[in-house]
Amino acid sequence: IGLLGTKASWDLMTDCDTLLMVGTSFPYSEFLPEEGQARGVQIDIDGRMLGIRYPTEVNLVGDSAETLRALIPLLERKEDRSWREEIEQNVADWWEVLEARAMNDADPINPQRVFWELSSRLPDNCIISSDSGSSANWYARDLKLRRGMKASLSGTLATMGPGVPYAIAAKFTHPDRVAIALVGDGAMQMNGLAELITVAKYWERWSDPRLIVLVLHNGDLNQVTWEQRAMEGDPKFDAAQTVPSFPYARYAELIGLKGIRVDDPEQLGTAWDEALTADRPVVLEAITDPEVPPLPPHITFEQARALTSALRKGDSGSRGIVRQSFKEKLAEILPHR
Template identity: 65%
Template structure:
């Protein structure tokens, strides 16, 4: 029996080392689905509950495995549903290959069922590489270019394969005019290092400083040892962009934690007081949390030259691999003997951790959301993977979870979309089936799509060596981050019709889906709940009733923000008095005896 185009597609995916494809079936990919059956499910077809979830699972897989994630969807609505997850990959620089069906070639242009202009639809999100396979001979080159481009550009790519083409007999490209061959699958291996004169200029800037700050992002993940060596040599403090939260351990006394609105006071002070800034693998966008323009001399290291000098007026931009560039730079750096700046940084870090621990222990009704992450941080295994969703719970992930050991963590960083936490966790389990995974998810995101994906968790848990996957729901019946943004940025009170969520029992729902569900309604129950979840032999959902009025106060609340929030309360916010009380109690922890 002749090999079909769809069968050859799966064979090429296997040659690229693809072990699973996240997707949802439809008649636009019937040929591909049939090929999975004929190939004994190699690679494995992982059925999500929705194509958007399949794309998120591919992103999560790619983030935690370092290999391209692959997702597949049918024509028309299926392809459309992939977009949000693919934009998440695009904005966070993640290699994902999307394979989508299309109506048969003979029907194209005929206003046929599920016919959508997929070239136009994917033109932006898959701008690095987008191809439609219209004859069998195109296939190997198109597949290989999609993977090579995704890896080289750290971006999503897309292949469109019409339904009838999938079922054609495959024939390889020949040595003839207008046919394009392709070499065997491989991965980019070149390491880019800047020229010596650029390294010397960068070293001169850093050596001239006496108060050096380092900002790292996910681009520094393979350069942790080198970042630590630079920090020790220069006496610098190190702040982390949110996507780089897991690059360095928070047990290091000079690591100030996350930066920005969701960041720490120690990171704010580091940037406020430094005279030199070294940015490594980060495109952190909020310049108001970087040093004032003109205050600090700056050097940036990034593999992508398009990102250089985009966030801060840097003097020297080093385009290259972070690890290799730092290794070349380190011999040129002059060791700092005056450690007074380092001492100030370490004191600020110690003060911060002491402050947030006290804030986490402040009484709330019923549970302080900060306490949820604080108790997790005391117990989480050193090899755990943590995914966070978008919402007020992200504040507590960013500020209170102490990364250590080989822990990994990520979230939808630049797109900041809701609903990525649970599918990211599923992708993480397929990337690292022998490691425990924890998803920190707001109740809004859980209602949006997280509940449905619990069925995916139940279905595939037996494929994971370590079956622990913990979903912690911050249950406050409020779209809380937006509520606080309305108060702090718009001076508007909470609008109940927009912000209040239906109240459901998430633990009971989880049990209905086959996942162990635990209800928590008191801070005294939190420790035991986490202990149970982290030692269970299968997935667990923690439904924690927490207080929506604990304010996610920025590390440096501006006068304008305080004014806007106060105005919002005076306009009749339904919980004005409790908000003021909780805010005062939390802020008061910064001024206990011993604080500088």
């Protein structure tokens, strides 16, 4: 939910009459139901976390799994399934919107397409880690996780840099499972490149050598750039936001890993297939368009006004922003069946 969420989850929070919070410290209360709209129930093993994000009537201290097992027999099934069916239809519609958005052309690659092509190819029981930044947007929206997979990002700390270290930790803990790190070029230059040396040192000890690092090479600290535009009304400050170009795939080859560079969206599927069948860790470098907007599921008047202000002030990417934003909204409006 929230800025990384979906229209279906927005509708869920807007219309629900009961909110059950299980083991969460979700800090963005503005994306929860309005106070007084829903009755709140919260489960947490730490009693200090109860009721601090949303007014709750029932606070339960305990292990989440055990507490849920005790609560389930007390539930009464509602015969009227209309609201549930509406939400389910909204979810199905939203997946169609995401597919349409992913297939929009860009300069040169739409980052959503990178994740969409990966989604259907995710190996069973793989372990996924996402860095903070725009990669977290597409990770949260465009990947369909299945039972048995593990996925994580720096949700509470929201810092750059955990993507590759998390994947390395996954391989040491589960050397027989595929690990995939989803990282932007800013985080990759912060610490990811150095972490690849660790990968090069240890990968031959893993029973399954596959560790894939996706690098979104867009030359921009993209998440902060979009936050400045949509929240502050400031244009991109190129001196601070531009990330130096670097040959990530070639660097991987230099230290004994496999490097794949792709700048054609039609080659993304082949690139993922090659990475997922490699006999060693892979750096998959995708040249992506920084002007594809991570549109929130619900755009407020304040956000729209701030973005307009940023464009009027002479944002260097204004032309691409207008073009890509129009395509994104069009994909949401037009039927896809």
